[in-house]
Amino acid sequence: MFRASGILKSAALILAFLLAVFLAFQLLEINVEFKLGSVMSRSLPESEAHTKPAVHKCGLSKACPPGHMAFKLTSGAASVVGPRMCLEDKLLMSSVKNNVGRGINIALLNGKTGELIKTAYYDMWAGDVAPFIKFLKEIEDGTIVMMASFDDSASKLNDEARKLIADLGSSAVGNLSFRDNWIFVGGKGIKTKTPFEQVTSPRHNLHASSPLIVFISKCQRSGVSFGLVPVEVHIPLSSQHPEDAHVHLCLFSIHICPMKSGFCLSVAYLRKMSPA
Known part of the structure; x- marks a missing residue:
């Protein structure tokens, strides 16, 4: 034991x-x-x-200066990939959010605060243009309007609809054709044509769905203004002018045009810059 x-x-x-x-x-x-x-x-x-790359709002290549806001607007690619709208890192419209569709996709923003008012899309191939015209007529002064095409955005557009969009600052809507890729930012009550518009045709471009990436400037004292900072534009490769692929443009502002509604738009123009 x-x-x-x-x-x-x-x-x-x-x-x-x-x-x-x-x-x-x-x-x-x-x-x-x-x-x-x-x-x-x-x-x-x-x-x-520290190898992790910096992440900027809406996936832009660089951060916007203080007091400015950034957006990225991408048109749809044929009938496969839907458009995408991002403002200040907030996704407004996309296939992921399930709020885009064939035709013209629209986001309305408050011109004073930049807050999203509503989103909508209208089928311009098999739909009726009348509801779209009614929607455009009901947009209030001082509203920022973003539009992006998906598949066909032109077949059902009549003269009245095109004029209403032109009154928002578009200079390309008059010639918009079947399956053109089109993105546009304007506003109700604008007194000039907006510089933030891009249209490409699959008949002339190899990569017609390439996005247009721009920076938007925010004017704190007189509402929202556009075009006070450089813009980065990725232009689709043209079959006629391949040397123009990914041209770097710079946006130059002349002055701001404040309006009674608080919405203002700078008079600006684009100039081709030499590659760095």
Whole structure:
């Protein structure tokens, strides 16, 4: 009996010793890994230690200056990929949100605050243009209007609808044709044509669904204004002028035109810049 108790005591001591050794090695391994990690992070150059690229609002290539807001507007690609509208990193319309459709996709924004008022889309191939005309007539002064095409945005457009869009600042809607890719930002009550419009035709371009990326400037004292900062434009590759692929343009503002509603638009123009 005494022999059995001695064996049990010896076994308990051996187990305790092994457990202590195991715990010691575990603590030593953690400590070594921690020290090695600290040494490695200090020895790496700062550029290698922080390899994660910066993420800017709406996926733009660089951050907007303080007091400005950014948006990215992308037209649909044929009948496959829907349009996408993003403002200040907030997705307004996209296939993911399930609020886009064939035809003309529209987002209305408050011209003073930039807040989203409503979104809608109207089928310009198999739909009726009358509800679209009614929608355009009900837009209030001072409202920012974003439009993007998806598949066909022109077949059902009549002269009345085109004039209403032209009154919002569009200069291309008069010649908009079947399956042209078109994006546009204007406003109700605007007194001039907006510089924020792009249209490409699949008849002349190899990549007609390429997006137009622009920066929007926000004027805190007189509502929302456009065109006070450079814009980055990715122009689709033209089959006639392949050298114009991905042309870099710069937007130059002349002045701001404040209006009673609080909506204002800078008079601006685009100039082709030499590649860096």
